[in-house]
């Protein structure tokens with residue numbers, strides 16, 4: 001029987017997490033005009049100055065800003081997209097393919113964010129198809145999963161997240177082509193966060209499922225926490241076992257706040 005994440009931790013799991021480079025990703029959602037490039041430049045400057053320590057930093061602006069951000073001198077700071085269509089091209093008015101986003105400069109694409117699942121009725125099958133498209137384009141898919149408040153209160157968190165994980169992450173996932181983001185829906189934009197113990201329980205389950213399905217690659221896939229990550233709670237949340245970084249919404253819009261979060265890894 002494969003060992004559990006909890007067992008691995010007691011067997012020296014620190015060395016395993018040390019092999020995964022933390023990722024701090026900012027999801028700007030539907031926010032930002034051209035002038036917001038000043039915030040992006042401030043992030044780039046802070047990262048160049050060592051402000052993110054050993055963490056990788058990614059900014060996912062709205063698609064309207066993606067190419068401009070990508071064209072900036074930006075050192076090691078990555079630029080990502082927030083969604084894509086599953087097809088490479090075609091008659092899909094208003095949509096953008098993973099290939100087009102790559103052409104604009106994206107290195108990663110968020111898929112299955114709960115706001116997409118809710119606003120656009122995206123199912124696990126749709127998210128799965130988008131993750132396949134991201135891989136087809138040679139980019140990294142940041143696959144989001146997370147339970148609603150009602151699902152948590154009913155005690156269904158692990159079932160719901162496990163089902164989303166199984167349905168949304170395609171076969172062949174590797175540490176290079178996949179990142180998982182656990183984002184409890186009730187924690188997004190609310191200022192509420194799960195307890196570290198609750199985060200640990202979900203991340204351990206995700207790790208176990210990834211290892212069971214993908215073996216050594218499953219050990220390398222990063223699992224981010226997202227949902228009201230702020231400068232004042234980042235250290236506690238990022239210290240939880242199997243938390244390999246953060247997917248930051250509101251606090252990513254201000255470079256000082258975003259870098260205060262990334263600064264946990266200095």
Ligand SMILES: O=C[C@H](O)COP(=O)(O)O
Pocket residue numbers: 027113183187188189190226227228229247248249250251
């Ligand atoms: O993608 C980011 C998450 O939805 C978190 O958003 P938030 O940090 O504003 O709660």
